[in-house]
Amino acid sequence: MAFDFAAKCYCPSCFREIYLGECDIFSKTENRVLKTPKGRFARFYVERLDGYEYTIHHARRICKECQYHLPYNIEDAVNMTLAVVGDTFSGKSHFLAALIHQIEQEWMSNANGLASITCLTPDVEKKYKQNQFDAITRGRSLDGNQAATSYKAKPLIYNIVRSESPRLPATTMNLMIYDAAGEDFYQDRLTDYARFVLRANAFIFVADPFTMKPITDDLQISPSLQARWQPIFDLAYKRRAVDRLNDVIKLVQLSRKQAIGHSLPDTPVAVMLSKSDLLQYVKSLPAPQAMGVRPDPGKYDPNRYAFMQKPAYGNFLNITDLQQIDQEMRAVLTYYQQRSLLTATARFQQTHFFATSATGTIPDVNDIFPSVNPLRCLDPFLWILYCLKIIGGRRA
Ligand SMILES: Nc1nc2c(ncn2[C@@H]2O[C@H](COP(=O)(O)OP(=O)(O)OP(=O)(O)O)[C@@H](O)[C@H]2O)c(=O)[nH]1
Ligand SMILES: [Mg+2]
Ligand SMILES: [Zn+2]
Numbered sequence: 001m002a003f004d005f006a007a008k009c010y011c012p013s014c015f016r017e018i019y020l021g022e023c024d025i026f027s028k029t030e031n032r033v034l035k036t037p038k039g040r041f042a043r044f045y046v047e048r049l050d051g052y053e054y055t056i057h058h059a060r061r062i063c064k065e066c067q068y069h070l071p072y073n074i075e076d077a078v079n080m081t082l083a084v085v086g087d088t089f090s091g092k093s094h095f096l097a098a099l100i101h102q103i104e105q106e107w108m109s110n111a112n113g114l115a116s117i118t119c120l121t122p123d124v125e126k127k128y129k130q131n132q133f134d135a136i137t138r139g140r141s142l143d144g145n146q147a148a149t150s151y152k153a154k155p156l157i158y159n160i161v162r163s164e165s166p167r168l169p170a171t172t173m174n175l176m177i178y179d180a181a182g183e184d185f186y187q188d189r190l191t192d193y194a195r196f197v198l199r200a201n202a203f204i205f206v207a208d209p210f211t212m213k214p215i216t217d218d219l220q221i222s223p224s225l226q227a228r229w230q231p232i233f234d235l236a237y238k239r240r241a242v243d244r245l246n247d248v249i250k251l252v253q254l255s256r257k258q259a260i261g262h263s264l265p266d267t268p269v270a271v272m273l274s275k276s277d278l279l280q281y282v283k284s285l286p287a288p289q290a291m292g293v294r295p296d297p298g299k300y301d302p303n304r305y306a307f308m309q310k311p312a313y314g315n316f317l318n319i320t321d322l323q324q325i326d327q328e329m330r331a332v333l334t335y336y337q338q339r340s341l342l343t344a345t346a347r348f349q350q351t352h353f354f355a356t357s358a359t360g361t362i363p364d365v366n367d368i369f370p371s372v373n374p375l376r377c378l379d380p381f382l383w384i385l386y387c388l389k390i391i392g393g394r395r396a
Contacts, residue, residue, distance in 0.1 A: 006043040007075055012176045013068035013152045015195045019043035020061060020075050028058035028069075046075055066152050071120045077159065077174045080388055083197050085248050086206030087239040088182030089232075091274030093142050094358035095206065096156070096179050097132040098374035099381055100125060103158075107313045107378055115162040115315065115391060120174065124156045136359060139368040145181035148193035153178055155196070160390055173390050187247055197248055198255040202268045202384045205248075207241035207341060209278050214336040218282040224365045242340045245271070261347055268350040268387035270380035271341060273329060276307060276355035277362055277375070291331040295324060299396075305332070307355040313378055317386040317393035322352065322379060329353035350387050354380045 007020045021043040025035040034057060037045070049059045049072055060069045071077070086092050108117060119125040132142050155176040163170040178196040185194055209215045216233045219226075249269075253262050279285065288294050288305050295306035299321075306324045330353055333341055345351045360373035385391045 007046045009070075009074055009079065010199055011063040011066060011068055011070070012079070012081075012155050012157065014063060014066035015151075015153075015199055016063075016065045018064050020070075021046045023061035023064055023070065025049070025054075026060050026062045026069065028060060029056060033062075034059065068152070071157055071159070071174050073120075073159065073172070073174065077172045079174045079176065080201040081155075081196055081199050082175055082177045082202045082204065082384060083194075083200035084177065084179050084204045084206065085185055085197065085244060086182060086274070087185070087208060087211070087241065087244055088144060089210065089236065090182060090206040090208035090241070091358060092179050092182075092206050093132065093145060094136060095204075095272070095274060095356060095377055096177065097128045097136060097142070098356075098358035099377040100128050100156075101133050102374050102378045103381070107382070110313050111315050115160065117161075118159045120157040120159050121155065124154055128156065136369065137372045139363075139370065139372070141363065141367050141369075145179065147181045147183050147189070151192055151195060153180075153194075153196055160385065162390055164392060171390060173388070175385075175390075185244055185248060187251065190248070190251060198252060200252070200267070202270070202388065203248075204270045204272055204380050204384070205241065205245045206272055206274050207338075208236065208239070209273060209275050210236040211239045211241060212336055212338055213237055214338075215278065215282065218284050218336075219278065220281050220283045221362070222365070225362075228365050240340075242338075242344050245341070245344055263347050263349045265349040267348075268352075268384050269345060269348045270352055270354055270383060271329075271345055272354040272356055272380050273333070274356060274358070275362075277357040277360055279305075279332070279355075280308060281362065285332065285335060288328065291328075291335065293324070293328045293331050295328075296320075307376065310375060311379075313382070315391070317382050317391055318396050319393045320395045322354075322383055325355065325376070325379060326353045329355055352380075352383055354383070356380070 008017050009020060011018050022037055024033045027034045060072055062069055084092050155178050158175045160175060161170050161172045180194045190197060210233060253260055287303060294302050300306050300309045305328050307328050311321050330342060356377045357375040359369045360375050361369055361371055363369045386393045
């Protein structure tokens, strides 16, 4: 067997395996290549990009295959890929815009210094913040993603550094988050246009309540909104969240040479009901007590589901709170005849159910959200960080 000791990584944009020592070093300050490693043994020497000169140049390696500017710390950090997967219209992009907002406003402001999170792709973050979250807060829905025309992706990359205490060494991770158009997750397009799925270390599967007829039939909304939404429901009923999940997992297992039905022990799978604000408008859903999932009266109004109430976020994952949400969602999905989602995920070793609302409210007949207050978009994200051992968890 031949051993290859040279440092390699997967490019976050083209997903090819590259030798870091062979990549050009680029100056962001002067917008030019500073150095091109040469020679037969170039791949065995990965020059550090710290020091005075490289710092003033904001030096980055660029991928040999696709010219993507790699994160400056790619050789030092653990690099993890998070794929947000869901059908067209399921709410992926609204969720990501709201998540970025909640990371800043509700997590980092409470996580008192033991964790720090820095975005390494400010241009992508700006797109979500300015074009997207700001648009949502002005009440406007975002347009759907365009189907991709290139295999190259532009992830949102966060560098997360965390230490359990000031005395312990810090752990550092680059989390690369990918969003794509719903149609790019179909089998015939995925291998060309959503390759990040095959490299994913964690998944958020977005399940759209619009596709669940027992839920939409139970909505108590104005006749004008009902008339506005009916054609959207009719289209949505043709899509089943569970089909997307099953198809995607099948391809992942094929690419990893795993048997179909493998339990994916190292891959957290979050199943997230999006647009959970819709459930404030259902007629027949029994109260939590009647479903055997009463929220802790010390923290929440016990007569309302905890997934509809705002938690407080801190340094640690609140395991008790998320177990409550998992139980509630399993009960609610069973009540609304969506057991197929529970069955499809039963074989995974690390799986959890969530409910999130990017907006906190439903839009009016003109598609305007009267107010925007994201709810629980941090839950699946923090659970994944916990599963990947980047943050700790506590029972409260
Ligand atoms: N009520 C409610 N509606 C939402 C929420 N998030 C998204 N929507 C609606 O769902 C529609 C689709 O949301 P997107 O985030 O664009 O969906 P997507 O999964 O990114 O869709 P593609 O990019 O086409 O694959 C939007 O037009 C919103 O009106 C939410 O939290 N609550
Ligand atoms: Mg989208
Ligand atoms: Zn590349």
